[in-house]
Amino acid sequence: MMAFRAYIINFVFLCILVASTVSGYNQKDVKAWCSQTPNPKPCEYFLTHNSNNEPIKSESEFLKISMKLVLDRAILAKTHAFTLGPKCRDTREKAAWEDCIKLYDLTVSKINETMDPNVKCSKLDAQTWLSTALTNLDTCRAGFLELGVTDIVLPLMSNNVSNLLCNTLAINKVPFNYTPPEKDGFPSWVKPGDRKLLQSSTPKDNAVVAKDGSGNFKTIKEAIDAASGSGKTIITGSKSVGGGTTTFNSATVAAVGDGFIAQASKFTVGTFLAGGSWIPSSVPFTSGL
Known part of the structure; x- marks a missing residue:
């Protein structure tokens, strides 16, 4: 009997120990921050199950934490997507699955680039790149639905990555009326060489049609036939x-x-x-x- 009680006490102690090691950010902080997102439930769940328990002090810190969260989930989803390949039953399922592998890879890459401190990334850049990542996941889903494959798509899309990406876009908050800086009528990111190419005069005509014979051809049909x-x-x-x-x-x-x-x-x-x-x-x- 004493041994059984000791076992119970040890078991309860172990449960408390495990709970303390998996506890994440302060629940009150989490609810306050996650309430500002369009998808608070997955936000709360993954933050409270995060290994970090430091207080979230600012919106920029919350954005950084949220992007790390979505990156971790996207990597897990990408890994899981690979395992579904052998379950494809025909070429149509295989085609949609292959698209999803490419799209998840691009999504992880784009989130990584957004977070990379060595990459110049404005708030508008972040909004564009994170929107691209979200579009990739929608395209993955659409591929299966277009080909009439619905059962295999559920495991691919039930990982909350899309919801967490929506949250990061909401936290980033780029004004709808934001106008990016321009130089000579072009976005600032356009390189001088590309700007020169786009500003070049209209290309020289390959053929001129003139009824009086002053051009290369007298009729449009002659010009088309010679193309x-x-x-x-x-x-x-x-x-x-x-x-x-x-x-x-x-x-x-x-x-x-x-x-x-x-x-x-x-x-x-x-x-x-x-x-x-x-x-x-x-x-x-x-x-x-």
Whole structure:
């Protein structure tokens, strides 16, 4: 009997010890700060289960803590997403899953960049990059829904990352009427070389049509017939959801990364250009940070 009581006492002591080691920020502080976010419940849960128990002293500190929180959850979600690959039953599920792997990777990368002290990041930059991370998760979800796959998407999206990202966007608070600084009519981040390229005069005409014979051709038809062809002047593609591709992956051209600039460029979907009907759920161009 004494041994049993000793066991109970030790067990209770162990429970108290474990509880003290997993306790996080002060609950009163947590409720006060999390009440300012659109999703207070996950905010409260993850902060109170955090290993840190120092008081949150300022809004900037709360933002930093919230971004670290969402980064940790995004990394866990990305790791979990990898484990779902073998559960894909066909090519459509595999296509949507592969998109999600890329998108979670981009999300983690963008949150990391936002938090990196060595990267120049204004409040507007942070709002843009965190919005990109949130859009990536929405695109992941959309890919499964478009292809009619709903059961495998639930484990991917039930990790609170989207809710926590919404919270960081709300905490960051960039005014809607904020105007970024400009130089010569361009955003300050545009490099001098790129600015010069965009400010360059209209490209020289390849052909001039003049009925009096002073140009290269007398009729428009002659000029069209002499053109190098759509394959050399317009980028085309024909992927679509109907063909088993997600909208995210259907883009004729996709640019991922910083610094992409396109001037006087045309992207379209091949069958539409050739005179066929428009392909549902297909996009000519996508751009991601």
